[in-house]
Amino acid sequence: xxxxxxxxxxxxxxxxxxxxxxxxxxxxxxxxxxxxxxxxxxxxxxxxxxxxxxxxxxxxxxxxxxxxxxxxxxxxxxxxxxxxxxxxxxxxxxxxxxxxxxxxxxxxxxxxxxxxxxxxxxxxxxxxxxxxxxxxxxxxxxxxxxxxxxxxxxxxxxxxxxxxxxxxxxxxxxxxxxxxxxxxxxxxxxxxxxxxxxxxxxxxxxxxxxxxxxxxxxxxxxxxxxxxxxxxxxxxxxxxxxxxxxxxxxxxxxxxxxxxxxxxxxxxxxxxxxxxxxxxxxxxxxxxxxxxxxxxxxxxxxxxxxxxxxxxxxxxxxxxxx
Numbered sequence: 295x296x297x298x299x300x301x302x303x304x305x306x307x308x309x310x311x312x313x314x315x316x317x318x319x320x321x322x323x324x325x326x327x328x329x330x331x332x333x334x335x336x337x338x339x340x341x342x343x344x345x346x347x348x349x350x351x352x353x354x355x356x357x358x359x360x361x362x363x364x365x366x367x368x369x370x371x372x373x374x375x376x377x378x379x380x381x382x383x384x385x386x387x388x389x390x391x392x393x394x395x396x397x398x399x400x401x402x403x404x405x406x407x408x409x410x411x412x413x414x415x416x417x418x419x420x421x422x423x424x425x426x427x428x429x430x431x432x433x434x435x436x437x438x439x440x441x442x443x444x445x446x447x448x449x450x451x452x453x454x455x456x457x458x459x460x461x462x463x464x465x466x467x468x469x470x471x472x473x474x475x476x477x478x479x480x481x482x483x484x485x486x487x488x489x490x491x492x493x494x495x496x497x498x499x500x501x502x503x504x505x506x507x508x509x510x511x512x513x514x515x516x517x518x519x520x521x522x523x524x525x526x527x528x529x530x531x532x533x534x535x536x537x538x539x540x541x542x543x544x545x546x547x548x549x550x551x552x553x554x555x556x557x558x559x560x561x562x563x564x565x566x567x568x569x570x571x572x573x574x575x576x577x578x579x580x581x582x583x584x585x586x587x588x589x590x591x592x593x594x595x596x597x598x599x600x601x602x603x604x605x606x607x608x609x610x611x612x613x614x615x616x
Contacts, residue, residue, distance in 0.1 A: 304339045305338050305339065305399050305465075305468050306338070306339045306340075306341050306396055306398050307334075307338040307339070307340055307341065307398060307399060307400045307402065308340075308342075308343060308396070308400070308401035308402070308436075309330070309340045309342050309401065309402045309403075310325075310342070310343065310344065310402065310403050310407070310448075311342040311344035311347070312325045312326075312344065312404055313326065313330055313331075313402060314326065314330070314331060314340060314342055316342070316344070318344045318346070318347050318353055319354075320351075320354055320355050320356070320357055322353055325404060325448070327448050329451070330402060330448065334461075334610075336609075338400075338464075341393070341396050341398060343389055343393075343432075345385055345389070345432040346358065348385050349381045349382055349385045350381070351378075356371050356372075356374060357371070357372070358370065358378060358408050358409075359408050359416065359418055360408045360415060360416065360417045360428045361418050362417050362419040367417055369409070369431050372418075382431045382432060383435070385432070386431060386435035386436070387435065390435060390436065390439050390440075393436075393440075397471070398440070399443075399464050399468045399471065400443060400444040400445070400446075400460070400463070400464040401440075401443060401444070401445040401446075402446060402447070402448050403433050403436075403445065403446070403447050403448070404447070404448060405447040405448060405450070406449075407430050407433075408428070408430050408431070409432045409433070410432055411429065411430040411447065412430070412433045412446075412447050413447070414427065414428070415428035415429060416428060433445075441526070442467070442525055442526055442529040443467070444460055444529070454612070454615035454616050455535055456535075458612040458613065458616050459533075459535055461612060462493075462532065462606055462612075463532045463533070465606050466490070466493070466528075466529075466601070467529060469486070469601075470486070470525060470528060470529075473486050474525065477517070480513065483512060483520075483524070484509055484512075487509045489599050489601050490528075491600065492544045492547065492548065492601075492602035492603075493600075493601050494528075494532075495540070495543070495544050495547070496536040496540050496543075496602060497531050497532050497533075497534045497535070497536050497540070498531040498534050499540070501527060501528075501531035501534075502531070505524065505527055505528060505531070508520070508524060508527070509524075536616075538572060538574070541571070541578060542568060542571065545581055545582075548585055548597060548600075549561075549564060551594055551597055552564070552588055552594070555588075555592045555594075556592075560588070564581065564584055564585070564588070567581040567584055568581045577615060578613040578616050579614045582603060582613060585597075586603055586604070589603065
């Protein structure tokens with residue numbers, strides 16, 4: 295069973311335009327990422343932005359960069375001596391207002407860009423070597439305004455763990471925002487939290503417990519406050535990478551649901567696959583495939599509804615590599 299949103303609900307994802315293959319780079323080129331367009335493009339509707347073109351810079355154009363100064367980090371075009379900081383800040387403010395109406399579920403930024411890079415962007419300082427601690431001006435505004443939005447750089451998505459984490463967060467955020475659209479019944483929040491139990495435990499057992507206490511006290515909270523606090527803590531928990539140790543703990547919890555229904559050979563086989571995963575011999579998909587088989591065979595209702603077992607489309611094969 296796929297715990298995914300209905301296919302008629304578009305999952306809209308913001309993206310740096312150059313990653314779609316559009317020739318908007320400073321050198322007249324692009325940074326097309328086939329994984330994004332060919333693979334994820336089957337599930338996502340892209341909402342592109344190119345801040346540098348949007349503020350009137352041509353294609354091609356002179357190089358721009360972040361420059362440290364007495365009044366902070368500025369966005370400059372050193373060949374012409376232009377300071378583009380105010381223009382980029384004004385654009386970022388206006389574009390973010392537009393993106394609020396797009397109801398995004400995630401964002402992919404171009405790494406190392408002085409406008410779109412979310413970390414380790416070069417910051418030049420005098421004649422010395424540039425620092426690697428900058429954040430692009432548009433990216434900084436985006437991160438500040440949308441703290442719960444799953445935002446990632448395309449370069450980091452080449453890491454299997456970071457890729458799986460970001461895509462898991464996108465689908466989780468989509469489910470949560472769908473739940474909170476309009477007025478919602480508290481029973482639906484209880485059901486949502488229950489279905490995400492093992493997913494949360496794989497990221498942060500303590501966050502799962504804290505969110506559980508919040509849900510238990512939900513009747514005493516104003517709806518807007520409940521929505522804001524649950525969303526913030528839920529998405530913060532999922533940003534923590536699900537480690538092998540925490541996944542193993544979840545798998546062992548799931549094993550307990552088969553205590554009475556699996557015969558000894560089948561149970562020992564499942565224990566062996568969990569141990570193989572724990573030791574790094576096989577990826578996570580191996581024990582999960584066996585668990586999903588037994589969930590269907592034995593019709594274990596509680597597990598059937600657990601998002602952890604099917605958090606994103608199986609065709610992406612994300613858990614074949616973690």
